[in-house]
Amino acid sequence: MTETAEVMVVAPHPDDAEFGAGGTIAGWTREGKQVVLVVCTKGDKGTSDRGVVPERLARIREQEQREAARVLGVREVVFLGYPDQGLEDTPAFRKELVRLLRLYRPWTVVTSDPYRRYVSHRDHRITGQVVLDAVYPCARDHLAYPDLLEEGLEPHRVREMLFWQSEDINYRTDITETFDRKVTALRCHASQMEQIARAVANPDLEGWLRDLCRALAQGEDFELAEAFHRVEILR
Ligand SMILES: [Zn+2]
Numbered sequence: 001m002t003e004t005a006e007v008m009v010v011a012p013h014p015d016d017a018e019f020g021a022g023g024t025i026a027g028w029t030r031e032g033k034q035v036v037l038v039v040c041t042k043g044d045k046g047t048s049d050r051g052v053v054p055e056r057l058a059r060i061r062e063q064e065q066r067e068a069a070r071v072l073g074v075r076e077v078v079f080l081g082y083p084d085q086g087l088e089d090t091p092a093f094r095k096e097l098v099r100l101l102r103l104y105r106p107w108t109v110v111t112s113d114p115y116r117r118y119v120s121h122r123d124h125r126i127t128g129q130v131v132l133d134a135v136y137p138c139a140r141d142h143l144a145y146p147d148l149l150e151e152g153l154e155p156h157r158v159r160e161m162l163f164w165q166s167e168d169i170n171y172r173t174d175i176t177e178t179f180d181r182k183v184t185a186l187r188c189h190a191s192q193m194e195q196i197a198r199a200v201a202n203p204d205l206e207g208w209l210r211d212l213c214r215a216l217a218q219g220e221d222f223e224l225a226e227a228f229h230r231v232e233i234l235r
Contacts, residue, residue: 005034005075008106010097010131012123013084014043014065015189015196020164021110022072022182023175023213024226029073030178036104037069038078038097040127045084048195054084060191068188071181087126089133097134098145102153109135113163113229128163135161136233157235162228171230174222179213 007028011017017025017037029035042058043065062079069077080096087093101109114128135158138144142155149155162171175182183206187193193205202208210224217225 003034004105005036006106007033007035007108007110008038008101008104009035009074010038010040010109010111010127012040012087012112012121012127013046014039014061015068015186015192016112016124016164017110018068018072018182018185018189020112021162021226021228022068022185023178023224024110024162024173025072025074026178026181026185027173027175029075035072035074036076036078036100036106037065037074038080038100039065040080040087040093041082041084041123042079043084043192046192046195048198057191061189064189064191068185071185071188085123087123087130089126089130094130094134094138095145095148097131098138099148099153101134101139101158102148102156105156107159108162109158109160110162110164110228113166113168116165116167124165132161158233160233161231163231164226164228166227166229168229169216169227171228172216172220172225173228174217174220174224175213175226176217176222176224179210179224183209 009017025035043061044054044058111131112124112128114125140155140157197203197205200208213224216227
């Protein structure tokens with residue numbers, strides 16, 4: 001049987017976890033916490049390179065994701081293998097997440113905020129929503145998915161959720177000590193670097209990221225932060 005993990009991170013695409021929570025994840029694993037990363041899609045469409053076919057891109061992205069996870073000290077990476085831009089809020093997707101929640105039994109679940117307004121990647125929105133529904137109430141209720149119960153996957157209550165890329169920030173983590181590992185992990189996603197630099201309109205990714213994390217730490221007694229909307233699951 002798989003060992004349990006204190007934290008489960010659910011990313012829509014390869015690189016989202018590093019952007020959203022890389023420094024926080026590195027901090028947790030440094031404290032000895034077990035972190036499992038679930039990557040929902042293969043990231044096989046996010047390129048402007050017309051010379052690469054999706055299958056090859058998916059293989060590259062998986063390799064890069066494994067390397068980035070290793071840099072952050074993540075114990076295990078689970079690839080769900082959905083096509084990029086192909087996520088839907090389906091019973092099958094929700095059940096896959098419930099299965100993983102009941103298997104790894106995390107205290108904390110970290111994912112994308114589904115309530116970002118207007119321009120928000122569809123996969124990000126859907127991942128956040130389906131993870132939320134899987135955590136509460138589906139993973140918790142024994143009458144949901146009696147077949148999982150028969151497999152020995154007992155109900156599980158997650159205690160807190162952190163959502164990255166939130167417009168409603170209420171929680172900041174100190175990543176001053178782990179910022180370098182966040183950058184190193186992001187650089188593992190070599191096939192996405194050029195596009196990322198273009199998206200943020202800055203070729204100096206590290207400088208851009210440092211400014212961003214410094215701005216997020218404003219008002220705190222540390223220098224660099226990642227920021228989330230945090231929800232406690234009380235029942
Ligand atoms: Zn993404």
